[in-house]
Amino acid sequence: MYGLLIAIGIVLLLSVIWMVYRIQALISVAKGSSKKIATTSNKVNAILMMVFLVGCTILMVWYSIKEFDNYQLPVASEHGVITDQLFWVTMAVTGFIFVLTHILLFWFGYRYQYDDNKRAAYYPDNNKLEIIWTLVPAVVLTVLVFTGWRAWKDITAPAPEDAHVVEIMGYQFAWEIRYPGKDNVLGDYDYRLINANNSRGIDFTDKNSFDDFPSQQVVIPKGEPVLFKIRARDVLHSVFAPHMRLKMDAVPGMPTRFWFVPTKTTTEMRAELGDDEFEYEIACTEVCGRGHFSMRRVITVLEPDEYREWVSEQESFIKRNPDLISDLPSDLKELAEIYINESK
């Protein structure tokens, strides 16, 4: 249906163009093709430049204002507030230059259109001007970079000691989430240990893994630092949490990390947006194959006490599936069993 419409559209367009071309060719033959340079078409093009300038400016301003709430994603992390600010400052600076240079470009186009009686100015260089417009952008850029660098340094600084660790492992085509449990230390893993029961390749000979537990969602507390430990099982993926202004590639064989402080609980955000369905989401932003577009996970931000309650309700891997420790050496197995019994 659409296809047909489009095809018809194209055919129509082509035939219109063809007609215009024929008519114009005939006219020019009739007039006798002139050698004049300042033709009407020169003038028409000059006028079109102004039309383009005015038309597009109106369109751009109107749409940018009208859609602001749509494209401006609400922000829910501490560093996100800062990077958003940087973004809008940069937008102001570049927006100004954008408008200014375009006004000059099209205005010059209109103003200096060809005129047989005029001559262009012979103006080959001016070193002072060159120096000015080398230095000014350089200074402006330095300021922008410097502020950006300070933010970047803070964002990528080592996570605070007390950050809540969450492991996110990408694979085709989903994420697996693991929590370190009470000790806040994740157990070791090795990709050779992966099997149907142990999709993350957790090494249960490491005692730190006894209290590790899985989750269907990323659940994190508001106002406290959270550290994502990110890895991948097969190909590259990238953890992207748009509302947290967070992105980090997941690389097989090379664990990566990103820490941040969420600032609004899911409930708060729902109230703010007036949208009861709202969820924070994680998407994948490094092409990874067929299901790249569907690697969705939900992040739930809770109040800190709710979060602690939630953590205490979770059951560790070995408790959910005691088979996992069946192959352990006996001393470790004992320890693990003690752990299971204790947490009952």
Add this chain to the structure above:
Amino acid sequence: MEEKLSYEEGAVQPLSMHPKKFALWLFIVSVVMVFASLTSAYIVRQGEGNWLEFNLPDIFWYTSAVIILSSITMHWAYVSAKNDALDMLRLALIITSFLGFAFLVGQWYSWVALVDRDVYFVGNPSGSFLYVFTGLHALHLISGVIFLIIVLISSLRYKIHSQNMAQMEMCVTYWHFLGALWIYLFMFLLLNH
């Protein structure tokens, strides 16, 4: 007249080299970039840990000596050509080609030595890189030997003499470059393996 001519040349042709020789230099630049990128990759990768340590085959010392020697005989060939000592030129070219061949055989034995030490092409990248360096260099050296043989044939046809040195000079440049490249690779490996 002669004076004016040189003035004329200087005024209009600020830099002018035999175009083919110049192109050869550019080719050398691109080969340098290949090896520069590979050796940088080696260093970057080494910095990430999980790196197999092993001793380089001793035979590299011998092949390095052979290739230096071949550069010397190449120079001998060049001087002979310049002095129109054609028989000497041919002899020197033959010896150089032979040394080049010997180098290639030596490199092959270095692979054998590597395999003896359980360092394979497939395995830890530290070994794989070694195979890639030597293999890629050997490929270039084969092209160098072919070039030598072409030059040898032209010299047998009396096409190389003091008045017609372009081909010879290109071959000399290329050969010295290949020698230097190997010495660079060897030094690099000695320092970074």
Add this chain to the structure above:
Amino acid sequence: MAVANVSSHDVEHHEHEHHDNFITKYIFSTDHKMIGKQFLVTGIFWALIGGFLSIVFRLQLGFPDMNLEFLRPIFGGWIDNTGKLDPNFYLALVTMHGTIMVFFVLTAGLSGTFSNFLIPLQIGARDMASGFMNMLSYWFFFLSSVVMFCSLFLEKGPAGGGWVVYPPLSALEQAIPGSGLGMTLWLVAMTFFIVSSLLGGINYITTVINLRTKGMSFARLPLTIWAFFLTAIIGLLSFPVLFSAALLLVFDRSFGTSFYLSDIYIGGEALPNTGGSAVLYQHLFWFLGHPEVYIVLLPALGITSEIIATNSRKPIFGYKAMIISMLGITILSFVVWAHHMFVSGMNPFLGSIFMFLTLIIAVPSAVKVFNYLTTLWRGNLRFTPGMLFSIGLVSVFISGGLTGIFLGNSAIDIQLHDTYFVVAHFHLVMGSASFFGLVAGVYHWFPKMFGRMMDEKLGHIHFWLTFVGIYMVFFPMHYIGIAGFPRRYYTWTEFAFSDMYTDLNMFVSAAAIITFAAQMILVFNFFYSMFFGRKASLNPWRSNTLEWTTPLHPQHGNWPGEIPSVYRWPYDYSKPGSKEDFIPQTIPLSATPESNLPHEEKLVNLEKEIIAEEGQILVANETKEES
């Protein structure tokens, strides 16, 4: 002596060399002009294919519910029974679109065409340094094209890991079907392509340095030549690195080495590879990849500099500053590559360094823009289609360059990386700008290529449809990108945050289709004018550069007589005092006393001497040759 010798010898030589048969003239030609045209036509072919692929995936994005049954004759099984595009094939389309456009259209089609066509003509040489290598360069490109084209029809589809082909995705067939034979052919094709680029680049550099005509000093080279020259240098230094990256990838794919692969569990088994580094590939790739974007852009900038100056009837403003900024870009383009990897997991300290370096490169770009604007200021502008596209280039270069400032700031890039904001950025600054440069060049040099004029009115219509069109396509992508829509997504409806803007995406797709359709005007105009266009005059744009001193249909060897000497820079437009508003480079200063500037007066005497000697030398050589 050597110089005069060569040229006088060539004259005789070329006078009886005009009996090429069809094969040597049109197919295995060693004439740089024919090779340039071959590159151009092949480039146009690829542009149509690449454009068509993008229309297909834009249909998927803009009209997700559409029944694509009608594409089945072309794509066969990739359209499933419900008329939907296969997601794997979607990725293959995106990958092929990127590869084709970046390498085959905007590198080979742009740089290949105009470097070949213009370098000898504008520096005053009979041909490239090595016509044979030049021919090889085209035929390696052709071979590469054939291989890449065949890969489109493989049963499992062409490569599908994005044009950057990051491993492990591109190394493992288990991960995506395109990483099988499709990826192998991709690598083979790219290897041929690298060989072609190197052969071409070596030739361009050698020619520019060694074969300039008398008087053509570097300070008198048109900016086009400067641009092609620097482009070739960038290519010479960066393509070998792509070769290294690809070579190691081949070893990983086919021989089981572990340069890039490590700790992978896929398809139910753990692979033996350990110790590789996927990030290493990204470093190697972007060491080429970033310079590559300038390989694509610089020729376009050179072409527009020339066209804007000619059609403003004004010297290009800041000739020296233009050269210095191009030099700056050339050098800096090698030290910014890791700005594509801010969130790849690389050391954040490296990220800071690359952020500083990246924003430095914005400065020479800004200088160029200001110089273009000042060139237009107080000019006498003729809106030929070439001029319109050049002005359009300045506009899209500004729009796209400014968004680079966001992306180069690593803190801001965290959010924007791999979203549609990046897509908007590079399609404007690289895609559209270079495409505009290519088209502007075609309109401007068509009379020299084919001895006929393209139709101006059609050119105007083509320009306005294209200019408005590409803004309608790429400007909205900024909004979509700021909203966080990721790249290379088959559909966005899986996520709440991106389950919107269906209207805007529909608009973009419709605009893309119209813009693509508008390119048919160009194709028609091109082929129609080739045979039926109005006959061109010798110097239709009243331009100063050397190519316009050749006959209407220059033969192999370009100038029937001696190669003209050059006495001035190429931008003497509207010089005060001179009667005409242009003074070609071949007019001696001594012939234009009325318009010479004070410092030029001094040169006049020197020049007179040279001219006097020239006659003598010719005589001397002739007698010498006879003896």
